[in-house]
Amino acid sequence: MQIQRLSPNFGAEVHAIDLNQISDEQFAQIEKAFLDHQLLVFKKQALSPAAQIDFSRRFGELDVHVLTQYNHPQHEEIFVLSNVVENGKPIGISDGGSYWHSDFAFQERPASATILNAQQIPEQGGQTLFIDMYQAYEDLSQEYKQRLQGLQAIHRYRSRRSNQEAGTQVKLNQDQEKATPDMVHPVVRTHVQTGRKALFVHPGMAAEIVGLSEQESNEILSFLFDHSTQEKYQYAFSWTPGDVVMWDNRCTMHKATTRDLPAHMHRTIFRTTVRGERPV
Numbered sequence: 001m002q003i004q005r006l007s008p009n010f011g012a013e014v015h016a017i018d019l020n021q022i023s024d025e026q027f028a029q030i031e032k033a034f035l036d037h038q039l040l041v042f043k044k045q046a047l048s049p050a051a052q053i054d055f056s057r058r059f060g061e062l063d064v065h066v067l068t069q070y071n072h073p074q075h076e077e078i079f080v081l082s083n084v085v086e087n088g089k090p091i092g093i094s095d096g097g098s099y100w101h102s103d104f105a106f107q108e109r110p111a112s113a114t115i116l117n118a119q120q121i122p123e124q125g126g127q128t129l130f131i132d133m134y135q136a137y138e139d140l141s142q143e144y145k146q147r148l149q150g151l152q153a154i155h156r157y158r159s160r161r162s163n164q165e166a167g168t169q170v171k172l173n174q175d176q177e178k179a180t181p182d183m184v185h186p187v188v189r190t191h192v193q194t195g196r197k198a199l200f201v202h203p204g205m206a207a208e209i210v211g212l213s214e215q216e217s218n219e220i221l222s223f224l225f226d227h228s229t230q231e232k233y234q235y236a237f238s239w240t241p242g243d244v245v246m247w248d249n250r251c252t253m254h255k256a257t258t259r260d261l262p263a264h265m266h267r268t269i270f271r272t273t274v275r276g277e278r279p280v
Ligand SMILES: [Fe+2]
Pocket: 097, 101, 102, 103, 254
């Protein structure tokens, strides 16, 4: 197994490993790399759906997406991201996550890891953008860190405070609405495995700060969103066939660009999501 940095700040590419069958020792190396680099890209994989589930389960219990219409017909743990239409029916969600977010931040126990397994990748387009939320936090002034201490934010599925962060076209049915009530999490969370602090408010889902006036809440969120989405914290990942990508939602956020992908450029990716701990 070889590890190569993707950018000066975060992210790494992993070569010479087959995720279909990994030893406990290899898993320990992967887990360490995952915690060190926040974003891992495994090149030249041919990971089967069952093996993707097995690999993902090594990191913890898997979550099943609330938009059940896009879950894999044989494996409910796999959420299908796709713009392919078969027999008049979309096989997956075509415009999911086209806004800055952290997976399942609207749940009591947000995702720790997300694992994406490329099935079909177009020649170009469909990049996934990532942000390093450790660095975004670390670069705040001491005064501002102090100001954020103890603050909590309300996370709401499809909050989309800003116009640029328009959500998916998919509408929730009543049961799905009920399954996604407002959730409160600390604005700064401490990663349970690394002990490092990271910002945990995302333009796509953080709606307001608890207990502050609307004006003060807006002021803080706008500042944090402008600060954390600066280009210096970003990494733009371009997909190639065979890629398996995993990231740590506790210290990164991400955004899809699939909305800009023309319909004839087919792209299908299988997603598994590991349930994390309640943020502290
Ligand atoms: Fe996502």
